[in-house]
Amino acid sequence: MTAEDFKSQGNQAFSAGQFEEAIKFFSQAIELDGNNHVLYSNRSASYASLKNYEAALKDAEKTVEIKPDWPRGYSRKGAALHGLGDLEQAAEVYKAGLQVDPNNAPLKKALDEVEAAMGDGGANPFGDIFGPAGLAKIMSNPKVASIIAQPDVMMKIQDIQRNPQNMNLYMKDPRIMTLMMAAMGLDATVATNPEDAAAAANAAANDTAYTPPAPRSESPKRQQTPSTRAPEPEPESLTDEEKEKKQKRTESDKEKDLGNQLYKKRDFPGALSHYDQAFEIDQTNIAVLTNKAAAQFEAGDYDASIKTCEEAVEAGREIRADYKIIAKAFGRIGNCYMKKDDLLNAIRFYEKSLTEHRTPDILTKLKEAEKLKAVREKEAYRNPQLADEAREKGNVEFKNSNWPEAVKHYTEAIKRNDADPRNFSNRAACYIKLLALPEAEKDCDAAIALDVNFVKAYIRKAAILLAKREYMKSIDMCNEAKEKDVDGKHTAEIDQQIYKAYEGLNQVQSGGNREETLKRAMEDPEVQRIMADPVMQSILKQMQEDPRAAQDHMKNPAVAAKIRTLINAGIIQTR
Known part of the structure; x- marks a missing residue:
């Protein structure tokens, strides 16, 4: 966006009362055009609207x-000085303008x-209220002892003593207003805010009665008396070019809204x-093009929609449009x-979209496209005939011990x-030879999931469990293999595996010291x-007392x- 674009948005925010946004x-x-006096003038007006007269003065001086x-620069500077209570200096600035x-x-x-x-007497209607007599009254009032003891309060009082006109700088400090009331002999708790305190003090200074105001609702903008109110700031008037731009955008948006209604x-x-x-x-108005592309998309004219979106990107880049568009x-x-x-x-442009602005909708679409692409690639690569050829090559290498x-x-x-x-089962056999047991077990499970009656996968998993010294699980797996081996083709291989498992189990139960065996076993978390x-514990006790209970x-x-x-x-020993 250009400096003029930001300026236009600032003016709109100011007109809507959104002064912080305008700033x-x-x-x-200003970052883009630091020598534009109008930008400092408008920011000064925004600061003044927030009663931040110090910042408003700084920008006005720059203007x-x-x-x-x-002339408008002097008007801004005078208004800031007026807001700070420096009426004499404000008058001098207005005269210079x-x-x-x-x-x-x-x-x-x-x-x-x-x-x-x-x-x-707007500069200070209270004269030497903090003179010796006033300070004596303050010091004798126990209600304000804690206030007068604060160092910054005494600094403000001393500043007022040096220049009574500076009272205007501290009118919003409730502590100063409370001390003023105490100096005049008034009840220091009569008012709860600076405005009411000032009214009470003013009444005392003019020897008139003070009537506390009725309860009132808070208003975002308090009214000041005409004699002390600083001029309300206004944004700089739009140039003819800006007015023309604004008018065009308004007319364009009207047409866009009509299009949106028909789209719905x-x-x-x-x-x-x-x-x-x-x-x-x-x-x-780049949003018009994205809406047009949406209509073309819904109408099924995808090539036209792509062309319109490309036009939107190109035009948007030229005017530095919002990255979201x-x-x-x-x-x-x-x-x-x-x-x-x-x-x-599709994936390429979803990724480009996410680079500009990350949204859950586009991220989901990207993942779906990538998933579909992976499935398509997998299906395209599928070829059972070539798979058989690759498996046969694997068998040759397996026989040559080239695992x-x-x-x-x-x-492959x-x-x-x-x-x-068979492809998973054969690879599992290789993994067993390479002692890659987790990978081997995973392949056996995959083979069994594809064919629950594939006996070879059960036998190989039993071998894996044997290698892991999980002898009972190996025996159980062999028993499952026997159930699946209905024609008895693999009986000898299964029985050999069972024999190895029992042999390993016997070595555990009979080998070494019984205490050492128990100690080693108890190190297993399971x-x-x-x-x-x-x-x-109850079952084991029952089995110890009655071994026949184990069968139940x-x-x-x-x-x-x-x-x-x-x-x-x-x-538990089985012998």
């Missing part, structure tokens, strides 16, 4: 410095108000007609390519056909959990699994 926009404009022959433009009506009016305030009714030709008119009126255009291009079944381009090379061929076979359990279970408990699958774990660890 942000004017500050951004005069840049453009000393511009009138030397530049003797017929300037706002400067004349402001000078009259300041001089009227000074004539009424799914009258896409009618909507497109209004969108075209809207963009013809104001070619900086650019992101929306890229996202819509991605949607069009999804409809055209062009996943590569790593065999794994590569089996992996899986990529070509992941529905054949064994610890089983032994700590009160129900298992083994009928419960959960209990049987725990008993097998204890047998495998050597806690």
